[in-house]
Amino acid sequence: MGRRLPLNGHKEVGLKRCGKSCRLRWINYLRPDIKRGKFSLQEEHTIIQLHALLGNRWSAMAAHLPKRTDNEIKNYWNTHLKKRLIKLGVDPMTHKPRTDASSIPSGSNLTHMAQWESARLEAEARLVRDSKQVVLNPIHPKNYLTLNHSQLRPRCLDVLKAWQGVVAGMFAFPTQDLGSPTSTLRFPAIGLNATSYTDGEMGFDDSLKCIENSNQMKEIEETITDGCIDEWFEDSFRVGNYENVPMAVDGSNCCDSVFDLVNSSP
DNA sequence: AAGTGCTGCAACCGCAATCGA
DNA sequence: ATCGATTGCGGTTGCAGCACT
Numbered sequence: 001m002g003r004r005l006p007l008n009g010h011k012e013v014g015l016k017r018c019g020k021s022c023r024l025r026w027i028n029y030l031r032p033d034i035k036r037g038k039f040s041l042q043e044e045h046t047i048i049q050l051h052a053l054l055g056n057r058w059s060a061m062a063a064h065l066p067k068r069t070d071n072e073i074k075n076y077w078n079t080h081l082k083k084r085l086i087k088l089g090v091d092p093m094t095h096k097p098r099t100d101a102s103s104i105p106s107g108s109n110l111t112h113m114a115q116w117e118s119a120r121l122e123a124e125a126r127l128v129r130d131s132k133q134v135v136l137n138p139i140h141p142k143n144y145l146t147l148n149h150s151q152l153r154p155r156c157l158d159v160l161k162a163w164q165g166v167v168a169g170m171f172a173f174p175t176q177d178l179g180s181p182t183s184t185l186r187f188p189a190i191g192l193n194a195t196s197y198t199d200g201e202m203g204f205d206d207s208l209k210c211i212e213n214s215n216q217m218k219e220i221e222e223t224i225t226d227g228c229i230d231e232w233f234e235d236s237f238r239v240g241n242y243e244n245v246p247m248a249v250d251g252s253n254c255c256d257s258v259f260d261l262v263n264s265s266p
Numbered sequence: 267a268a269g270t271g272c273t274g275c276a277a278c279c280g281c282a283a284t285c286g287a
Numbered sequence: 288a289t290c291g292a293t294t295g296c297g298g299t300t301g302c303a304g305c306a307c308t
Contacts, residue, residue, distance in 0.1 A: 070295095
């Protein structure tokens with residue numbers, strides 16, 4: 001889909017691609033290690049979390065999503081996630097509700113904020129410990145050509161790990177690498193697991209389908225009522241972002257140290 | 267079947283940063 | 288220090304495919 005080839009360029013062999021275009025096409029499309037297809041549930045949540053932290057810094061986000069390009073993440077955000085947040089009444093730029101109804105945190109929100117603060121402190125401590133570690137950008141051609149997979153793993157993933165511990169209010173992701181081949185979807189609030197979810201092969205809706213035949217489905221249905229996908233999405237988003245992370249895109253708040261950590265990423 | 271509108275996404279554009287002579 | 292070339296990045300465009308009428 002999308003633009004295949006320029007109309008005015010390729011009647012013969014001569015593609016009107018400059019070096020810049022070729023490079024871009026390699027990075028965004030031809031590179032052999034690019035993961036194509038639908039974004040997994042895990043990837044969707046990672047993008048949302050990263051967007052809350054980083055704003056429209058797509059390249060930095062791509063560093064946390066193995067085998068996904070910044071362009072792909074940007075497109076996915078603009079065409080899927082942004083619309084979904086708008087539909088849920090959440091401002092996709094500020095990650096806050098478009099109404100001001102929840103400006104005063106509730107009791108449970110305070111708990112979430114405490115959890116976030118704990119995660120933040122943990123991340124800060126880790127930052128100090130690892131301050132001499134080198135952070136490399138896997139997208140950079142030099143790094144791409146010379147680094148092995150363990151080297152490509154971005155250190156800032158640990159921030160996400162900490163955050164995902166907070167997100168666990170509704171469901172949680174595994175604590176291993178975000179690019180792990182198999183994920184385990186968990187429902188800690190009701191003590192359920194859905195182990196057939198496979199990262200990279202199913203999208204958000206598919207990952208729900210994978211538990212439909214489970215004998216745990218009934219319990220899930222009792223917990224997640226009609227419109228569950230949106231509610232699920234919304235709740236996860238809320239817990240993970242605007243109430244637990246009292247931050248703005250400009251970073252002018254208590255999370256500066258985390259922003260420093262993020263800013264240290266490529 | 268034909269026309270219209272919408273969607274997804276590869277590609278383009280312009281600017282800033284970096285590199286190297 | 289200067290300057291042209293290259294690279295990196297985020298915003299935007301425009302086309303193919305699809306759904307709908």
